[in-house]
Amino acid sequence: NAGVTQTPKFQVLKTGQSMTLQCAQDMNHNSMYWYRQDPGMGLRLIYYSASEGTTDKGEVPNGYNVSRLNKREFSLRLESAAPSQTSVYFCASRRLAGGVNEQFFGPGTRLTVL
Amino acid sequence: RKEVEQDPGPFNVPEGATVAFNCTYSNSASQSFFWYRQDCRKEPKLLMSVYSSGNEDGRFTAQLNRASQYISLLIRDSKLSDSATYLCVVERDDQTGANNLFFGTGTRLTVIP
Numbered sequence: 001n002a003g004v005t006q007t008p009k010f011q012v013l014k015t016g017q018s019m020t021l022q023c024a025q026d027m028n029h030n031s032m033y034w035y036r037q038d039p040g041m042g043l044r045l046i047y048y049s050a051s052e053g054t055t056d057k058g059e060v061p062n063g064y065n066v067s068r069l070n071k072r073e074f075s076l077r078l079e080s081a082a083p084s085q086t087s088v089y090f091c092a093s094r095r096l097a098g099g100v101n102e103q104f105f106g107p108g109t110r111l112t113v114l
Numbered sequence: 115r116k117e118v119e120q121d122p123g124p125f126n127v128p129e130g131a132t133v134a135f136n137c138t139y140s141n142s143a144s145q146s147f148f149w150y151r152q153d154c155r156k157e158p159k160l161l162m163s164v165y166s167s168g169n170e171d172g173r174f175t176a177q178l179n180r181a182s183q184y185i186s187l188l189i190r191d192s193k194l195s196d197s198a199t200y201l202c203v204v205e206r207d208d209q210t211g212a213n214n215l216f217f218g219t220g221t222r223l224t225v226i227p
Contacts, residue, residue, distance in 0.1 A: 042217035050212060090157055101205050105157035
């Protein structure tokens with residue numbers, strides 16, 4: 001099992017450009033998440049999808065859109081990138097077993113917006 | 115006020131030392147508690163859950179004090195491989211009613227030979 005995979009690993013954009021970050025999981029999890037991680041701040045939730053066909057805003061959704069394409073895939077789109085979106089983006093999926101909310105993370109995408 | 119607060123460190127300790135990390139959370143409605151480990155330039159991974167009664171996993175012991183809204187992690191007999199950032203995490207229902215995780219900024223540990 002690959003777990004949670006993300007593409008690309010690195011990306012440099014110019015202000016105003018758009019791009020989609022891809023995420024896929026092969027663990028048959030229902031819930032998937034997108035976070036960003038910035039220096040001096042904890043991981044912050046951008047959007048999540050509790051199940052296929054549903055998406056909801058997290059703590060910092062402005063400037064982003066998401067698509068839950070199917071149970072495996074959850075993409076994050078930046079329509080018009082801004083320097084404030086320079087960050088490391090992590091996708092995660094959730095296993096709820098025995099009451100433990102364990103989230104499995106992908107390796108991350110390091111995005112720089114110039 | 116941040117939802118989850120941790121001392122960012124860094125903590126530099128010799129091999130074999132015992133080191134303790136503390137964390138406080140602001141929302142009394144928080145339901146579950148965890149420690150995640152994040153290696154440099156890697157993704158976070160679950161280290162252990164934290165229960166009110168306290169729990170131990172090998173050299174790692176986690177404690178929760180709900181009254182004080184305080185969580186701790188104790189690492190005994192530190193190994194070089196323990197060098198990482200330790201993230202304190204709480205779970206609660208957010209404004210949409212979903213059960214989500216809230217992360218601290220992490221405490222960085224370096225174990226020195």
